Amino acid sequence: MQPFAQKIHLKNGLTRRAIDTLQVNMGRYCNQACIHCHVESGPTRTEMMNRETVDAVLRFLASSNIPTLDITGGAPELHPNFDHLVKSAVELQRHVMDRCNLTVFFEPGKEYLPEFFACHRVELVCSLPCYTEENVDKQRGKGTFDLSIRGLQDLNQWGYGQSDSGLILNLVYNPVGAHLPPPQEKLEQEYKKILAEQFGIVFNQLYCLSNMPITRYATHLKLRGEYDRYMELLESSFNGATLDEVMCRNLISVGWEGFIYDCDFNQMLDLAVRDGQGKAFHVSSLDAAQLLSRPITVANHCYACTAGAGSSCGGALT
Numbered sequence: 001m002q003p004f005a006q007k008i009h010l011k012n013g014l015t016r017r018a019i020d021t022l023q024v025n026m027g028r029y030c031n032q033a034c035i036h037c038h039v040e041s042g043p044t045r046t047e048m049m050n051r052e053t054v055d056a057v058l059r060f061l062a063s064s065n066i067p068t069l070d071i072t073g074g075a076p077e078l079h080p081n082f083d084h085l086v087k088s089a090v091e092l093q094r095h096v097m098d099r100c101n102l103t104v105f106f107e108p109g110k111e112y113l114p115e116f117f118a119c120h121r122v123e124l125v126c127s128l129p130c131y132t133e134e135n136v137d138k139q140r141g142k143g144t145f146d147l148s149i150r151g152l153q154d155l156n157q158w159g160y161g162q163s164d165s166g167l168i169l170n171l172v173y174n175p176v177g178a179h180l181p182p183p184q185e186k187l188e189q190e191y192k193k194i195l196a197e198q199f200g201i202v203f204n205q206l207y208c209l210s211n212m213p214i215t216r217y218a219t220h221l222k223l224r225g226e227y228d229r230y231m232e233l234l235e236s237s238f239n240g241a242t243l244d245e246v247m248c249r250n251l252i253s254v255g256w257e258g259f260i261y262d263c264d265f266n267q268m269l270d271l272a273v274r275d276g277q278g279k280a281f282h283v284s285s286l287d288a289a290q291l292l293s294r295p296i297t298v299a300n301h302c303y304a305c306t307a308g309a310g311s312s313c314g315g316a317l318t
Contacts, residue, residue, distance in 0.1 A: 001235055004302045008243060014296040016262075019288055021251040023070040023264060023313070024049075024057055026082065028256070030075040031107055034140045035220050036129075036174050038212040038268050041074045048074075053258040054081045056284040058088050064288045070251075070313065072099040072264065077113055090120050097123040099313075102151035103144055114151075118158040123168040125207065125313075126152070131194045135176050152201045161203040169203045172315075174211055178221060178230040180237060180308045181208035184316040207315030210234070210304045212265050234303035242310030245317040248296050258283045262296045264313075265305075271297045 008014060027048035030041035049057075061069060069089045076082050076098065089096050098117065105113050117124060128148055130136050136145035152169075159165035171191065175181055188206035195201040211217050213230055221227035252273070253261040260281040261267040272280035273291065281290065310317025 001231060001300065004298050004300050007238060008298065014243065014246070014249065014298060016252075016291055016294050016296060017249050019064070019066050019250060019252055019291065021068045021070050021247070021313075022057075022061060022064075022066045022254065023072060023251055024085070024254045025072050025074070025256055025264060025267060026054075026076040026079040026085070027074045029078055030073060030101070031078065031104055032075070032101055032140055032144065034127075036139060036211045036217045038215050038217060038265060039074065040216045040268070045074065047256050048079055049081070049256040049258070051081055053256075053283065054085055056258060056282075057254055058085070058092070060283050060286055060288075061089060061094060062092055066094070066288065068095045068097060070097045070099070075101055075104045077104045077110060078107065083116065086116075086120055086122060095123065096120065097125060100124050100126045101140075102126050102128070102148040105151045105154060106147055114154045114158045114160075117155075118160065118167055121167065123170070124155065124160060125170045125172060126155075127174075128152070128171045128191075129174040130176065131191050139174070139176050149199050149201070152195075152203070153199065156200075156202060161201070170205045170207055171203050172207045172209055174209050178211075178224075178226045178233070180210055180233065181311070181316070184208040184309065205315070207313075208309070208311070209313075209315065210307060210311040212301055212304050214265060214301050215268050231300065231303070234307045235300075237307035238303060239306055239308060239310060239318060242306045242317040245310065245312070246302075246305050247312040247314065248305075251313070252291060254283050260286060260291075265301055266297055266299075269299070269301070271299065273297070 028041045028045035033042035129139050133145040160167045161169035191206050248262045253264045253267050255267045260273045274280050305311050
């Protein structure tokens with residue numbers, strides 16, 4: 001395999017442009033343990049951002065002109081300071097996105113979340129890796145599909161996904177097997193037709209994401225003898241046209257300890273953004289201008305973001 005860094009060196013590499021999204025990982029605690037989860041989240045994980053770091057994130061956001069706060073986890077809604085982070089960012093007049101697994105609504109004490117999201121006009125990006133019960137439960141755990149459908153119906157009742165509400169509800173598809181996602185636009189049409197006909201569900205957009213061959217999913221592939229084949233598929237499907245649109249060019253990721261990364265995937269591999277002396281940047285002392293035009297740290301997992309139509313937190317790139 002040609003190292004990804006060599007591949008893009010021929011195309012002048014990757015550097016960061018102006019930051020339009022601050023993505024914050026609040027920790028690895030989650031009520032699910034999905035096989036494709038690059039964060040390796042689950043009910044037994046204890047890593048969670050402390051209040052001091054949450055407030056440091058808010059101070060940094062206030063000092064910058066970054067328009068969007070993108071909150072992720074784990075299940076970020078299970079963090080005790082989740083509501084504080086959302087409310088404070090809204091008070092700063094920032095657009096807030098939450099990456100939600102839908103089943104969190106049915107955890108004790110979390111039934112208020114759909115109303116909370118609607119009141120604060122939070123954009124939701126919700127996991128639904130297929131429109132069939134068999135595939136969703138296979139990937140995310142038995143009973144997950146039914147809870148996800150109920151969660152989407154609850155969100156629709158609060159106006160999410162409705163054409164005149166302005167409350168954005170996007171869904172996320174991940175392949176069940178070791179292959180690339182199908183064309184996003186075509187699959188979105190299928191999702192909308194089936195979910196509407198069978199469950200009365202409406203939503204705005206479908207994001208197709210490639211599974212990232214790191215951490216838990218890499219282990220899954222290796223146990224099945226599919227890791228090398230999947231990496232070969234990603235490399236052979238490299239699409240140089242995606243390089244101008246990859247999310248790391250306009251996004252920074254804050255880990256649960258407050259350190260800065262080029263993306264959430266690099267965060268899981270401990271590839272922090274470092275200064276000229278090798279010290280990792282921390283959100284408590286960060287100036288957004290320090291990150292402009294800096295080269296982005298890459299490795300072979302980056303092939304997943306640049307294969308085929310590309311993959312990012314906002315779906316296909318081309």
